[in-house]
Amino acid sequence: MRAGKTILVVEDSQAVNAMVCRALELEGYKTCSAYNGEEGLTLTQAEEPDLIVMDLMMPVMDGFEATRRLKEDPATSSIPILVLTALDKVQHVIMALDVGADSFLNKPFNAKTLIDRIKKMFENQAMAGSVGTDAQKAIQQVGKVITISRTRRQMFEAVFHALQQAAPCDVFSVLICRPDSAPFFVTSERFIPEPVLEQFRAKVLRIADRVLPSPCPREALRTEMICTAGFGTSPAFIPPFRASVHVPFCLSDAVSGVLSIGSHDRYAYDEDDFKFLFDLGARIGPTLSKITI
CATH class of the missing domain: 3.40.50.2300 (Response regulator)
Structure with a gap:
């Protein structure tokens, strides 16, 4: 080598x-x-x-x-x-x-x-x-296999690892709402079982409906899960995310979204974590919003 x-x-x-x-x-x-x-x-x-x-x-x-x-x-x-x-x-x-x-x-x-x-x-x-130079990595999505480009995966891994340095973070997600699509990217160190993922996704969607200019189109919702440690390392049980912080970002009347972080620790977050995530959303929201599934 x-x-x-x-x-x-x-x-x-x-x-x-x-x-x-x-x-x-x-x-x-x-x-x-x-x-x-x-x-x-x-x-x-x-x-x-x-x-x-x-x-x-x-x-x-x-x-x-x-x-x-x-x-x-x-x-x-x-x-x-x-x-x-x-x-x-x-x-x-x-x-x-x-x-x-x-x-x-x-x-x-x-x-x-x-x-x-x-x-x-x-x-x-x-x-x-x-x-081939255009090859993509196949990763596991709940219920099926989809493809994810190397650059996109690295982008979410970069944000996830940086968040772990700044705040308790067991999961990081980005919901992007457009009139015709609603990709929901979930990044975690380990694979998240469907019941735990569904609970977290439902909470993010409730937040989105309250704070975004228009409702998130449920029929266009697609979930993509990025597991940074590999799926083979997942434990048999992952507890629910008992604490979470959610902040909106709006680029136009047609494009908006929600950045979220979650922790298994019920008392993980304070006001500073909200301010940090809000600032992060303002800086990286425009780039993340261009991503599609």
Whole structure:
């Protein structure tokens, strides 16, 4: 897996850049370094790396622009890009995935987490290559199997893991209401049994009917469940979500939605959690609302 593989590290902090390169070299990878996005583009052309570790906030050219250019260039679009982001910048993760990043890693991180993520990215690349570059991952939905794109899955996983750093969060959901569709995305670390999911979904729908400009079209409701730890790790029993916070976001008279988090702990939330989720909805609602099933 590692033989002959070169990884480009684009990070403006010399200390972090050196630390990342050292960790990679100890695992047998070859490395090269750039300290801003512009240097990263130049080195990508010169070194033709197998993977790029990209910081987002850098001088001269930031990681967003560098990633966008790399993914728009047919000569470099297939190179996997791992972006480095701060824990409290959920919107940065979503922006990076929007411009083509393949995965993300929250700062601060340790060497093992970095190496594990990179190994997984190479495995995913090999798997995608065996079945076509447009392959999608099949995930389990209650009652049937549907497909979910890698970028969409990463987007919801990014928000879910960031929420876990900021507040008690056993489940995160987004209900998007349009006149002709109503996707309901549910993200949890473990598979949620149908009775527990139905109870939570019913509560979200009641909230939506009260706070959104128009009722959610029940006939267009479709649920997509994203299980971040894999379905095989689920326990035999998951208790109901005894506490939850729900905030609306409205983009127009025709498009609105509800962001929700839930916890098994009845006393998990306070007013600060509501304010945090409300602010998050304002920042990421426009991006999430474009997603369809």
